[in-house]
Amino acid sequence: MYRKYIKAIINSYSEIIFLEGYFPGGILFLSTLINPNVGLAGLVCVLSSYVFALAIGMHKEFLKSGFYTYNPLLVGLSIGYLFKLNLLTTFFTITAGILAFVTTLALFNIFSYYLRLPVLSVPFVLVSSIAYLASSKYANLFVNSLYPHSFLKFMENKVPLWFAGLTKSLGAIFFSPHIISGLFFLLVLLFTSRILLFLAILGYLEGTFIVGIMKGSFYQAFYDINAFNFALIAMAIGGVFLIPSPKSYFTAMTAIAVSPFLLESAKTFWSIYGLPVFTLPFNIITLSFVYVLGLVGYPYLTKIYQGTPEKTLDYYLSHLFRFKGTERTLTLPFSGKWTIWQGINGKWTHKGPWRYAIDFVITDEKKQTYKGHGNSLEDYYCFKKPILSPTRGRVIKVTNNVPDNPPGVTDKERIWGNMVIIYDDRGFYVVIAHFLQDSIKVKEGEWVERGQMLGLCGNSGYSPQPHIHIHVQLTPKLPAPTVPFSFVQYFTQNHTKPVYRANCLPKEGEQVIPLYTDKALDIK
Incomplete structure (x- = not known):
């Protein structure tokens, strides 16, 4: 019965470094007990937040991963590092843990809904800063609870300076800035993710090298335990939020190159109030890079993190080879058999930033798009055919008054002609263009479903046919x-039998036939 609760608590420790499971969580928990005040305060904070979550009715399934409780854990560790545990500090720790949990839950929903970003350790930075500032006004805490940190320094002169700095910095993530704690950290990464181990070391060395060059003293660079921010940035960007690859490593190294300036400025500003910077540089740099990469449609952002970078990469490659499509899936915007007239990187207008686009026409047995001489719009097989919504979402833009061009003539000023733009809740916009004038049936602000009629095929805008x-x-x-997209549930047909495509992108010249669910087949 208690096993699931123990797992939830242990997972809080492993979540801090993007892992999960008994082994990494258990080792990291033991490393915090090197300083009993730190370890016990962290445990108290996790337990208080967990009990509070259950008390307000939060389902146990949401708590078992440790995702909602690793920020309270960090807050508890930070308080335990500053004050020795007694009755007064235990009360202070419990209340801070509850505040950290509430802040985590609130910020998670704000970040995920409005920004599509992870919350990382932002709640920890906020609540620990609040706790440190508040504690400066509590005389009893400072008189009775402050304690010195002078133990476990016997190994510092027996290892190279850079290695001592590395291990102490990694240990400082759990408020145990000691070589032994850092060795525990490295041991966990060695046995769970060599990618994260490589990135942590590389990130630390790059960041401290830049700081050492800028300050003119590598001793100062390696002596600064805040350098763990470099390791966390490298791990997060290089192996967690991006699919592990040379590109992700380069992006991570770029992020680290700009982070020393933020770290030093944050230390200068925070020192005015007597505060450490905590993981503020890590949060700002990581969230900024992930947000910008999402804005530009970077194709290698991690969609589903599998617990380690290695598992994520394996999942990505397996999915890539099995399914050639993308996450931005649409249904074909018509019924019947149509032909791809211009595909991705097409020979006319689908070039450069506008290469990810598809043009559809209807052709006959001779691959002609019209009957007779094609001098009239009515000669074209797809003219006035229904156009269906390829997705479900909100109509945000409609243009319906552009005249149709005669065959062979294009409108170079109103290139999109009559068109509809639909916002898909998955975070992208679908543009369907060249409708027949005054044929669009939907209005701006309306909600549309897949397969709903939008209007009729026309020849408005930059369209010769x-x-x-x-x-x-x-x-x-x-x-x-x-940006890349793909179509789901359709047949392709050339000179062979129809081939079913679950999630793919048809090629230029292919004929496609959409498949729609027959609601009459629903079992009631």
Whole structure:
């Protein structure tokens, strides 16, 4: 019965360094007990936040991973490092733990909903700063609870300076800035994730090298235990929030290159109030880089973290080879058999930032898009055919009054013609263009479902013949760079039998037939 509670508490320790499980959590828990005040204060904080979560009715399933309780743990460790544990500091720790849990839950929902970002250890920085500032006004805490930190220094002169700095900095993540604690940290990474081990060491060395060059003293650089921020940035960007690869390592190294300036400025500012910087540089740099990479549609952002970078990379490669599509999935915006007229990186207009786009037409047995001479719009097979919504979402833009061009003529001023832009709640915008004038049936602000009729195929805008243009972008304004997308549930047909595609992108010249769920088959 108590096993699941123990696992939830142990996972709080491993979550701090992006891992999970009994082994890493257990080793890290033991490392905090090197200083009993630190270890016990952290445990008290986790237990108080866990009990409070259960008391307010939070489901146990949400607590077992340790995701909501690692920030309270860090707050408890920070208090235990400053004050020795007694009745007064225990009360102070319990209340700080509850505040950290409430802050974590609130910020998690704000960050994930509005920014699509992880909360990281932002709640810890906020609550620990509040606790440190408040404690300066509590005379009883300072008189009765402060204690010196002078133990476990016997190994510092027996190892190289950089190694002593590395291990002490890594130990400082758990408020145990000692070589032995850092060795525990390295041991955990060695047996659970060699990628994180490589990134932690590389990040620390790069950051301290820059600081040493700028200050003219490598002793000062290695002596600063706040350098653990460099290791955390490298681990987070290089192996957790980006798919591990040379590109992610380069991005992580770039992030570390700019972080020493933030670290030094934060130390200068925070020292005015007598505060350490905690993990503030790590949070600011990591969140900023992840947010910007998301804005530009960086294709190698981690969608589902699997517990270690190695497992995430394995999952990504397996998924990549099995399914050729993307996470931005659409249904084909029509019914019946259509042909890809211009595909990705097409030979006419799908170039550069606008390369991720597809144009559809209807062709006959001779691969002609029209009957007769094609002098009239009515000669084209797809003219006035229904265009269906390829996704479910909110209509944010409609243009419906652009005249249709005669065949062979294009409108170079209103290139999109009549069009609809739909915002998909998954975080992107779908643009469907070249509708027939005055044929669009939906209005701005309306909600549409997949397969709902939007309007009729026309020849408005920069369009020499009737066709449907579709692309995906990350911002609501036109023009904007396009991003990869794919279609689900359709058949492709060339000269062979139809082939089912679950999540793929058809090639230029292929014929496609969408598949729609028949609601009549639902079992009631």
